[in-house]
Amino acid sequence: MKAKNSANASYTWKSILKGRDVIKRGAAWRIGSGLSVNVCGENWLPIKHNPRIITPVVIGWEGTADPALFSLVLWNLWNRRNNLRLGKPTLPLDKVLEHSQERQLESHSSPITSTNQRRTQIAPWTSPQDNRYKINFEGATFADDRSAGLRAVIRNKEGRVMAALSQKIPLPMLVIKVEVLAARRALELAVELGFDHIILEGDSEILHKALLVEGRNFTPYGHLVQDVVYFSSFLSAFKTSLVRRSGNKLAHSLARNSKSLNYMQIWMEDVPTDLLLIVQADLTSLP
Template sequence: MAEGCVTNRVGDLIDQENRTWNEDLIDRNFYEFEASTIKSIPLCRSLQDDILIWPFNPDSVYSVKSGYRFLQDLCLARQPSSSMPNPLQQLWKKLWSLDVPNKVKHLLWRACKDSLPTKANLMRRKIVPDNLCEICLKEPELLMVVLWNLWKCRNNLRLGKPTIPLNKVLEHSREQRIESHSNPLTSTTSTVKQPARWTPPPDHWYKLNFDGATFANKDTTGIGIVVRNSDGLVMASLAQQIPLPPSVIEVETLAARRALEFALELGFEQIILEGDSESLDKALKTECSNFTTYGHLVQDILFLSTHLSEFKTSLVRRQDNNLAHSLARKSQYLSHMSIWMENVPPDLLSVLEADFTSLH
């Protein structure tokens, strides 16, 4: 904080009428890096009670486990260490936080470290004379291929897709290995991407697609919004650049809030709010209090929805939300908020046409 600051409360830094930061006051009273951080914090539009949150848990609710981890990280941070942090730290954190038995975590950790007693490792340490499979004694061990096929079976079962029986995994893995050796330039598996598909809302409804895009090199984020009717016709579209908030989920939440504000400004009353953030969609459909760092923004969205006659939310894949995403990306080239009534920017007409094509 700069010397001579006369501000005593956070509320003094907020323009209470417009529910925005008083940027002139912040710039006068704080150093540039402090002012930039403060102005990037999103403010709520509606009146809400102050609450205490714990930012070291995804749901922002304190637990003994998260408190212990916080203290451990704090102790490690105070100890002398290399100037280059471990780039795999996040991977190990995710691995050890998996909701599986400890022996499974230990197996995964050893696999990542390539320290499992595979035939290849045992041969490298001169414990066994060769790396041939114990079953056929003809080919190198198939451990990694078998693990991949087991993982693929699991995913297919979860998604309701056809898969090979478990008792055929070894045989299938052996065939894959032989095929890869006979034609190393051909992939043994082929993935067919489902085409992008935007779906229109019911009659008399309007679908409000939104998305956010971050521009880290500019410390800003882009918001893209498009409103379409049941025939797929564009009612309006918007692209806007705003300060970069602290997290990606806040980018999506700010885009969703701006989308509802935009719809209300245009007078639409039957709205389907559609985005590609699973976390935000879950938060909007959860009835209990939201204690996350973006919970106040979620409450704003729910408050705005009460001004509509009917309101629903919808979750789609990123490729099904391509027009809103393209608008968000376009905002990095705009110096101010831009709105196109009953149209989209000329350079995005091909994206709109692709959505139309998917309807037929």
């Protein structure tokens, strides 16, 4: 099937080679180990019509052998197909792999799932030391109306709320962007209100690691990370802190409550009344 034609070939041989093209169009692989088959380019499906995969190849996927990532890519392709069929907004095909990799990173950095371990790792909110201010931030996604909530709370060393912010935005394509945008808005709020000596605290391990790395960030959300770094340059002192969800309850609750908002809201030395109990619980947990 791989023989070549030549100028001196006989008429019979040339006829055989012409027939080879006909055979190729109707022939299909019988799958054994699958190592010799080009899954996306050759006939191997056991059907007469369209015996090859017709879904476009995901850019960047070639040569990748990661079962977990492969499963996420398949899920995103399936979800994309359903959204297209229903006329809903969908992920561009060239962003499928990128989005799948982000989801995989999120799953790797998620909190420990063991019930017993979670019980022993619960950590309350802690106040900043000296004359610093701590900003807790959180992002929440609302898939039903394709929106997201950004929330930030600034507190002093006594645990008193200095300012709180709640803002609703269109849902970004990547989940991690919601967290980065929340951090960016939180630090921007601190600069706008004139707070200095800041500790920026959240529960996203991906973002925390990104902020610790010096130099350019070439991830799809790298430009937003650079914005956070830019706002930190206006502060006399700045550091980041990673906390578990149990230590970020107030910002988390603010984010979830933002679904009903259609605008940005800022509270000075106050929070919504339904969150006062969380503020009080954080205060009683302080040493």
